[in-house]
Amino acid sequence: MRISNDKILAALPALEVERRRDVSLSGLTSLGIGGTTDLLLIRRHESIAGLLKLLDEHGVPHKFLGGGSNLLVMDGALPFVVLQLVKGDPEIVLEGNMATVDAAADLGHTVTYCAKHNLGGMEGLIGVPGTVGGALRMNAGAYGTQIGSFVREVKVYRAAERKIEILSGGQISFEYRHTSFAPDDMMLSVKLELPSKPYSEILQGIRICNEKRRSSQPLGQKSAGCIFKNPPGGSAGRMIDELGLKGFSHGDARVSERHANFFVNAGKASAADMLALIAEVRERVQKAYGVTLENEVVVWNA
Ligand code: EPU
Numbered sequence: 001m002r003i004s005n006d007k008i009l010a011a012l013p014a015l016e017v018e019r020r021r022d023v024s025l026s027g028l029t030s031l032g033i034g035g036t037t038d039l040l041l042i043r044r045h046e047s048i049a050g051l052l053k054l055l056d057e058h059g060v061p062h063k064f065l066g067g068g069s070n071l072l073v074m075d076g077a078l079p080f081v082v083l084q085l086v087k088g089d090p091e092i093v094l095e096g097n098m099a100t101v102d103a104a105a106d107l108g109h110t111v112t113y114c115a116k117h118n119l120g121g122m123e124g125l126i127g128v129p130g131t132v133g134g135a136l137r138m139n140a141g142a143y144g145t146q147i148g149s150f151v152r153e154v155k156v157y158r159a160a161e162r163k164i165e166i167l168s169g170g171q172i173s174f175e176y177r178h179t180s181f182a183p184d185d186m187m188l189s190v191k192l193e194l195p196s197k198p199y200s201e202i203l204q205g206i207r208i209c210n211e212k213r214r215s216s217q218p219l220g221q222k223s224a225g226c227i228f229k230n231p232p233g234g235s236a237g238r239m240i241d242e243l244g245l246k247g248f249s250h251g252d253a254r255v256s257e258r259h260a261n262f263f264v265n266a267g268k269a270s271a272a273d274m275l276a277l278i279a280e281v282r283e284r285v286q287k288a289y290g291v292t293l294e295n296e297v298v299v300w301n302a
Contacts, residue, residue, distance in 0.1 A: 020041065052162070139179050217259050
């Protein structure tokens with residue numbers, strides 16, 4: 001969607017919001033899929049309320065983008081504008097065992113930065129792509145570690161109340177790939193409490209997780225990580241694999257040969273290809289196992 005309203009355009013500089021025109025979301029998502037729209041880059045948390053009020057007043061639909069690593073965006077001209085936070089400077093502030101991290105900070109960078117300051121616990125999250133804000137919203141997890149366990153405080157913009165709020169960890173529920181945040185809450189920063197550990201020990205844990213990930217996941221290919229959540233007590237990857245669906249494809253959207261719950265963009269896959277593949281695999285699993293797999297990937301299709 002191209003912003004053409006003069007009032008909005010005139011107000012952006014004072015809000016320190018930068019508009020980039022006709023940006024292709026295929027360049028901002030790890031799947032390399034997605035249509036074009038205007039991208040609004042937000043440099044100050046204090047500008048969010050004003051910006052959203054402006055967009056709402058003029059009927060401009062919008063969505064928030066984190067790191068784009070768990071996202072499938074529809075093709076073509078998108079019927080909404082995309083908002084993204086620009087990283088704060090500094091992105092991470094350490095105080096004792098507390099790390100205050102900007103939502104736009106890269107999760108992997110955060111894990112290694114804290115490790116270098118002898119703060120551990122997050123080793124399992126090392127290869128999870130995306131921003132800290134995205135990881136927080138989804139309660140990202142791997143190898144027995146979930147980010148939610150370390151959260152002591154979250155600064156969030158609550159669209160429903162049109163204001164910034166500070167929530168304590170106890171006010172948020174973190175479940176498997178799910179949190180109690182509202183869909184339009186925008187993560188701004190988080191305070192994590194991390195256990196003290198010598199760097200060398202953390203590094204060892206990081207190496208082990210990296211190795212496990214390299215051996216079981218298609219890291220060099222364009223994907224959004226796991227497409228489906230694991231059903232209670234089961235494994236989506238194992239079921240899809242057992243059905244012989246590795247390599248199964250729709251256009252250039254393909255079930256990874258390495259991990260069956262990763263669907264990769266093997267060339268010029270469209271969102272339609274990926275959605276068709278997801279629907280077909282879900283149906284086959286449903287028929288064979290009587291289990292309806294739920295998306296883990298977030299889909300922006302309207
Ligand atoms: N398996 C197969 N074939 C496959 C893939 C897996 O038989 O093609 C089997 C494995 O052998 C294993 C079981 O399924 O016995 C589970 O596989 P794996 O250990 O790879 O873990 P997963 O449950 O598929 C989860 C997370 C991953 C996370 C890993 C490691 C979900 C949906 N996935 O995968 O997270 O990296 O554990 O902790 O919870 C993501 O969220 O995007 C993601 C990739």
